[in-house]
Amino acid sequence: MSFLLVDFGTTSIKTAIADLDTGTFSHIRSHPSVTSCAKIPGHHEIPPSSLQERFLSISDLYLNQLEVRFEGIVVCSEQNGFVALNRENVPITNYISWKDERSLEPVNGIDTFSLLTGELGDRFKHITGWRPGPGLPIMNATHLARLSLLESPCKIVSLPEWLSLCCDDSNDIVHDTMLHGLGFYDVRKKETSDELTKTVEELTGVKFTFNHVAPSGNISGYWHNHTKKVPIYVGIGDHQCSVLGACNVPRETISVNIGTGSQVAIIDPEVTPAEAELRPYFDSSILAAVTRIPAGRVLASYVGFLENICKSATGKEADFWHMLQEIDEADISNATWDFDLGIFSSAWNYQGGGKISNILEGSLTLKNYLSSLLRAFGQQYLEVMRLFDPGHRIGRCILSGGVPRRMPVLHRIISNLSGYETLPACEIDESLIGLRTIALVSANRAQSCLDAQGIYGRSCSVRQDDCSCL
Numbered sequence: 178m179s180f181l182l183v184d185f186g187t188t189s190i191k192t193a194i195a196d197l198d199t200g201t202f203s204h205i206r207s208h209p210s211v212t213s214c215a216k217i218p219g220h221h222e223i224p225p226s227s228l229q230e231r232f233l234s235i236s237d238l239y240l241n242q243l244e245v246r247f248e249g250i251v252v253c254s255e256q257n258g259f260v261a262l263n264r265e266n267v268p269i270t271n272y273i274s275w276k277d278e279r280s281l282e283p284v285n286g287i288d289t290f291s292l293l294t295g296e297l298g299d300r301f302k303h304i305t306g307w308r309p310g311p312g313l314p315i316m317n318a319t320h321l322a323r324l325s326l327l328e329s330p331c332k333i334v335s336l337p338e339w340l341s342l343c344c345d346d347s348n349d350i351v352h353d354t355m356l357h358g359l360g361f362y363d364v365r366k367k368e369t370s371d372e373l374t375k376t377v378e379e380l381t382g383v384k385f386t387f388n389h390v391a392p393s394g395n396i397s398g399y400w401h402n403h404t405k406k407v408p409i410y411v412g413i414g415d416h417q418c419s420v421l422g423a424c425n426v427p428r429e430t431i432s433v434n435i436g437t438g439s440q441v442a443i444i445d446p447e448v449t450p451a452e453a454e455l456r457p458y459f460d461s462s463i464l465a466a467v468t469r470i471p472a473g474r475v476l477a478s479y480v481g482f483l484e485n486i487c488k489s490a491t492g493k494e495a496d497f498w499h500m501l502q503e504i505d506e507a508d509i510s511n512a513t514w515d516f517d518l519g520i521f522s523s524a525w526n527y528q529g530g531g532k533i534s535n536i537l538e539g540s541l542t543l544k545n546y547l548s549s550l551l552r553a554f555g556q557q558y559l560e561v562m563r564l565f566d567p568g569h570r571i572g573r574c575i576l577s578g579g580v581p582r583r584m585p586v587l588h589r590i591i592s593n594l595s596g597y598e599t600l601p602a603c604e605i606d607e608s609l610i611g612l613r614t615i616a617l618v619s620a621n622r623a624q625s626c627l628d629a630q631g632i633y634g635r636s637c638s639v640r641q642d643d644c645s646c647l
Contacts, residue, residue: 180616181239181247181407183232184415184608185254185336186210187274188437191606192235194245195613196640197620200633202605202613203640204243208235214271219278222271225260228336229343236400236407249619250400250409251612253418254336256358259314261321262332266342266349269327273317280316289320296376304373305357306364306455308468310523315360315373322381329383333359337412338388341398344409348398350391353457354414361385364455364463393459393626394618410619415608416440416466417458421626422611423577423603424635427462431562431571433591434607435578439472441561443571450564452525459626467561470525471518471554473580476501478520478531479550483543497547502586504548506593513540514549518557525561555590562595575600577607605637 178198184191190208195201211231213221239245257275260268273279280289290311294301301309310316314333321327334342335355341347356362356369361377363370369387378384391397397411416434420442425432427444434440444458446465458464480497487495513535518524520531533549562574574597581587581602592599603610614629623629 178620179245179247180249180251180613180620181236181245182609182612182616183235183250183252184418184606184612185232185252185340186415186608187255187276190231190235191609192239193605193609194239194247195609195616197613197617197622199638200613200636201638201640202609204239204245205605205609205639206238213274213276215277217279219281221274221276223274224271225268225339225343228272228339232340233344233400237402240402240405247407249616250407251615251619252337252340252409252412253415253608253612253615254355254412256335256355256414256416257313257360258336259318259333259359260336260339261318261327262334263328264330266332266347268339269331270321272336272339273314275312277317278311280311280320282320284320284323289323290316292380293319293376296380297373300372302454304363304365304370305360307360308454313360314358315377318385319377319381322377322383327383329378330386331383332386332388333361334388335359335412338397340412341409344398344400346399346401346406348391348396349388350395350397350411351388352393352411352413353390354417355412356387356390357457358414359387361387362457364457367457367461393615394621408619410615413611413615414456416442417456417464418611418615419577419607420444420464420611421459421614421630422607422609422635423575423600424630425575426627429571430573430575431565431597433558433562433574433576435472435576435580435587437473438468439470439558439578439580440466440468441470441558441565442466443565446565448565448567452564465565467525467564469523470557470561471520472578475518475520475524475531476550476554476580479516483546500543501547501551502584504551504586506589508544508548509552509555509590509593512545512548512552513537514545516550516553518553526557551586551590552594555587555594558591559595562597569596571597573598573600576602578602579606582606600635603635603637605639610635610637
């Protein structure tokens with residue numbers, strides 16, 4: 178039995194076929210993401226029809242061009258985007274992504290983000306588990322309602338919900354990892370918050386509604402291709418999917434997910450630091466995460482500075498990323514500079530901007546720059562792990578994400594700095610491994626995600642006759 182796996186990401190869409198009888202992956206592909214059609218700075222939106230076309234074209238590619246049979250489709254996606262629908266489930270907005278910050282624009286003298294955060298105060302994080310941000314759907318949907326662009330009642334759906342709906346036979350269900358991403362979900366009560374929906378309705382006159390929550394393995398709709406009808410299972414959040422794929426275990430492992438941004442997370446923690454956000458996880462668990470830790474984006478900025486100097490001075494390019502890979506434990510031990518990596522305002526532990534300090538005579542070398550940068554990069558994860566595990570009782574740290582996969586040196590650095598047994602990132606994207614785990618539940622091969630996780634674990638065998646790996 179085979180399933181089509183789809184990770185509908187922000188920068189790319191990753192897909193694969195998983196053979197549930199062997200655990201083997203095949204036909205791994207990366208597709209470009211659908212670009213924004215927004216013309217206004219600060220807006221980021223995509224026509225729902227474009228998302229539908231991309232999803233249908235991917236399904237068609239596998240069945241009709243690659244001639245691969247699959248019995249089900251499982252999807253994960255970014256969590257903080259939405260489409261607004263009318264009473265007939267017809268879109269009345271484009272898909273508005275987490276990159277969109279229109280809620281910062283004033284309406285009648287005050288922007289929506291300030292209005293809502295002022296109205297709710299600390300209650301918002303207490304209810305939702307989210308640190309408030311202008312890109313959250315609750316902020317942007319309220320903004321649209323204040324502009325009288327939405328009718329009441331108005332249904333808000335996430336990306337996977339729209340994909341099931343636009344393929345017909347939708348069952349109007351949502352996984353709690355996606356419903357939570359809309360910003361109206363009470364993470365402790367595990368239901369939509371009446372307080373939040375009533376607050377927004379009082380401010381705007383619009384009542385927002387949502388699909389019914391369903392656990393992993395439930396069918397949310399069907400993809401039709403001529404005579405073939407393939408179930409699409411309820412979509413899940415990409416972060417939780419990657420944590421699952423990395424094979425984290427409640428209270429026994431710390432997840433360090435490093436991509437463009439990064440998070441440190443633990444399932445059902447004994448200690449939940451004030452800095453952490455709370456998110457629904459699988460099997461009724463809770464995921465606590467410290468997010469927005471500077472990651473690939475900040476490395477690219479500091480390395481880009483060197484690249485710019487080199488090209489300006491010589492007209493040639495140098496591979497500073499390769500030099501980073503050659504940094505070893507001795508270089509880290511001898512590094513003397515202090516890097517502040519908080520170069521963007523929403524970053525964890527932001528102190529007003531990045532900086533380099535403790536520069537002494539004789540230390541101005543390229544090796545010291547790169548070594549100190551990597552030491553600071555690894556050290557920040559140790560600081561966050563201490564928040565979750567001040568007594569160092571947890572046994573393992575598990576890395577995941579594109580940055581540690583491309584830079585294996587990070588595994589050694591974080592292991593040495595933290596003192597944890599540290600597992601490296603998997604050879605293929607953890608979201609695909611997590612989707613395979615969800616497919617096992619959907620196919621009734623396991624009764625829970627934790628049980629399904631134990632069937633193939635972190636194994637990522639790719640069929641040898643398929644050479645299209647990410």
